[in-house]
Amino acid sequence: MRKGTPDLQRRVCYPPVPLMAPAQSVDVKDLSKVYKVHEREAGLSASIRSLFRRKYRSVRAVQNLSFSIAPGERVGFLGPNGAGKTTTLKVLSGLLHPTEGHVRVAGFVPQQREVDFLKRITLVMGQKQQLLWDLPPVETFALNRAIYDIPDRQFKETLDELTTLLDIGGIATKPTRQLSLGERMKCELAAALLHRPEILFLDEPTIGLDVAMQLTVRDFIRRYNERHGATVILTSHYMDDVAALCPRVIVIDQGQLRYDGSLTELARSVRPHKQIALRTSAPLERAALERVGTLVELDAARAVLHVPQEALRDAVAHLLGRPEVTDLTVEDPPLEEVMREFFTQVPAQTQGTS
Numbered sequence: 001m002r003k004g005t006p007d008l009q010r011r012v013c014y015p016p017v018p019l020m021a022p023a024q025s026v027d028v029k030d031l032s033k034v035y036k037v038h039e040r041e042a043g044l045s046a047s048i049r050s051l052f053r054r055k056y057r058s059v060r061a062v063q064n065l066s067f068s069i070a071p072g073e074r075v076g077f078l079g080p081n082g083a084g085k086t087t088t089l090k091v092l093s094g095l096l097h098p099t100e101g102h103v104r105v106a107g108f109v110p111q112q113r114e115v116d117f118l119k120r121i122t123l124v125m126g127q128k129q130q131l132l133w134d135l136p137p138v139e140t141f142a143l144n145r146a147i148y149d150i151p152d153r154q155f156k157e158t159l160d161e162l163t164t165l166l167d168i169g170g171i172a173t174k175p176t177r178q179l180s181l182g183e184r185m186k187c188e189l190a191a192a193l194l195h196r197p198e199i200l201f202l203d204e205p206t207i208g209l210d211v212a213m214q215l216t217v218r219d220f221i222r223r224y225n226e227r228h229g230a231t232v233i234l235t236s237h238y239m240d241d242v243a244a245l246c247p248r249v250i251v252i253d254q255g256q257l258r259y260d261g262s263l264t265e266l267a268r269s270v271r272p273h274k275q276i277a278l279r280t281s282a283p284l285e286r287a288a289l290e291r292v293g294t295l296v297e298l299d300a301a302r303a304v305l306h307v308p309q310e311a312l313r314d315a316v317a318h319l320l321g322r323p324e325v326t327d328l329t330v331e332d333p334p335l336e337e338v339m340r341e342f343f344t345q346v347p348a349q350t351q352g353t354s
């Protein structure tokens, strides 16, 4: 360093704010989270006893979890009920302290809840709402503008953009309690994104919505990600959301990492075949179909076969040559089935509680 040049690095106070954009949006190393749960037996005497001698049980919600997510990625965070998804998202957004391990989000330590960190993230929970119940969503928007200290011009521009993308022009001025679930979720998303966060933690954002509204929300998330290069980490029990939005998935079970990689590869490794569905004008012989693939279903007008990927071309050519076949479709196995099979294949290593 030249003489007289201020030493910027040394003058930065703790906690350090990143001088350059971090290489990863999210960096998780050996994260564990244990909840301490008060155990209360039933009955009055047990309740009185517990006032003096409390018994606790540890619940290991997350165990030694490590992964990184690059800026702009859309990642599905999957696992069965109680796997530890919400707990992890709460740690990543700074609502919970990790029991062990290190977490960095946008270069910040989440539990320090620095203002600069909070301005860069958002957490949307489909089961919880931030909109003020008796007031119209525009009032929550105004409140968030003040909380996040959003400059006037940016607020107006972002609100206009979100209003168009989510088509909430006609509903944001009605009291929240009068809105349908889908209308409310669209306004929730607008409220959560007004400060233009670069990292979105979305926990079941389409829960309870009808198919059309699920599509709207999904489409919006994709467009927001593409327009702003935002990182999206999404949990959803609707596999259609995941298939439409997330090229990469991180799968956990009982708090532990089970898979991190491409969704297509996961599906292929669990179910390495394609499904061929046939409509027929006359019944096909079972033996002839079994020579082509594994027969799953057969009746007078329909047959379903599973065929290995590499044999697909020959199988389709052969079946289309049969005069009884009036229609043929090739499908990937449904993701719900893939995930169910995945969790039965991978043995659970430890119990979630101790």
Ligand SMILES: Nc1ncnc2c1ncn2[C@@H]1O[C@H](COP(=O)(O)OP(=O)(O)OP(=O)(O)O)[C@@H](O)[C@H]1O
Pocket (backbone or CB within 6 Å): 035, 036, 037, 059, 060, 061, 079, 080, 081, 082, 083, 084, 085, 086, 087, 088, 352
């Ligand atoms: N505040 C809490 N106190 C004690 N235990 C908790 C608490 N929150 C979650 N747990 C437990 O931690 C484990 C993980 O829960 P978590 O909500 O993170 O799972 P999840 O994967 O989000 O589940 P779901 O898909 O059902 O929402 C579960 O065993 C749950 O009972």
